[in-house]
Amino acid sequence: MNWIELRALDNLYSNGEVKINDTLAKSGEISYLINSLRTLDRTHDKLFVLEGFAELYEKDYLEKYHCYETFLSDNGLLKPQLRFDESDIQILIGIKENMDNGNLEPLREQIIKNEATVRIVSLMFFKNEKYLLGKEALINAVKLLLDIDELADDKDLQYKYVLECINPRCIVLCENIDFLKRPTLARANNIELWYAGGKNVNKLDFSDTRGLPIYYSCDWDYDGLFVIYPLVINKIKTIQLLTPNGSPKGIKETEHNSKWENIKDRNIEDLLTAHQLDIMENLIKSNQWIIEESCDLIEMINNY
Known part of the structure; x- marks a missing residue:
């Protein structure tokens, strides 16, 4: 059993019924209590107790559930999404x-x-x-x-991926790894590509740009601009944000999880040029984002 099943059984003991989720629907323990011991039953969306469940729960589950709950709570591990x-x-x-x-x-x-x-x-x-x-x-x-x-x-403290080239004229730190998987164009234009792993930027404390200009290429969404870019610029003060040239996509249409509504009080105006601010504000207004790999990397660099 996992914690979701254990918690559901305790809720059944306390309340007499519980809503079925995917874990409970597939649970061998729940199935055993329904079909073999006949102490539980179900409708299409709920589990409910039958005669004998309370006695069975007190005998086989109650003590260990409260032992686990106390342990998890005392050690800061008791969270809603827990699935141990x-x-x-x-x-x-x-x-x-x-x-x-x-x-x-x-x-x-x-x-x-x-x-x-x-x-x-x-x-x-x-x-x-x-x-x-x-x-x-x-x-x-x-x-x-x-x-x-x-x-x-631990991925945040280890190596970054580097696509090397002969006589690099600049470095581009990419939020995603896609550009590094297409090496021909970058190497032909003497561009060295780095990939640190999205938000995992602590490793950049150990990076040496060797005096080369360094740029940041990212998804133009909430995570890319409001979360990751401030982390990156805190590690590499000289890095410059590339202006995207890809076509915007609807956040809802692409079922994208990085939503502008998370912005709240975060402020990055000082990190963007006036043109970049206009692009960002239009994306927010239209609820769209720009995917990093849809951009022309060479054009973004040359525009600088």
Whole structure:
């Protein structure tokens, strides 16, 4: 079972019914309680309790649910989107207990000293080197309980991708990796391309532009302009924002997740030219965005 199923069972115990979501509809545990034990039933959109459920819940689920809930809450892990498996929570509880009694301190020091990766930590605690891969929330929980800031391959602190060329005349930092996958044009025009990974800009603290002009190419949407660009310019003071020349696309039509409505009080007027401000304001007004890879990279640079 995962936390969503456990929480649903507790809600059923407290309220007698709960709305069905995709996780509950596919749950083997819920199916067992409906079809084998007959302590739950369902309509097309709800689960509700039958006779015997309360006694069963008190016997098999109540104590461990409150144990898990207390642990997750006390350690700042109880969030609405939480999806940890029950076995994950049990392992995290074990990590916390062994940290508190000092048993894990030598291992923690070894993890830090040897710059252990996610795979190594996964093997240490989850018996499978691939188990933690892609499970950002669970990785963060392990780091929190071990009191470790970063693992060796945390993507924000490591390498950037570079498309090199002979005798570069400038560098372009790209928000997305698409331009780097098309090397011929950039190399033919003596342009070196960098890709740091969207918002993952901490690695730029270690970058050397070698005195070359450096430009920033991005999606012209909320994330690209209001989130990532200010982070980038804080790392590389001399970077200049390229003005897009691609065709705007509707945010709703393209089902894009970076919405202008998130702007609120954020202000980047001082970072844009008057022409760039006009483009941005027109995009906001028409609820559109410009995709980075739809732009002509060479033309954007030459226009500078």
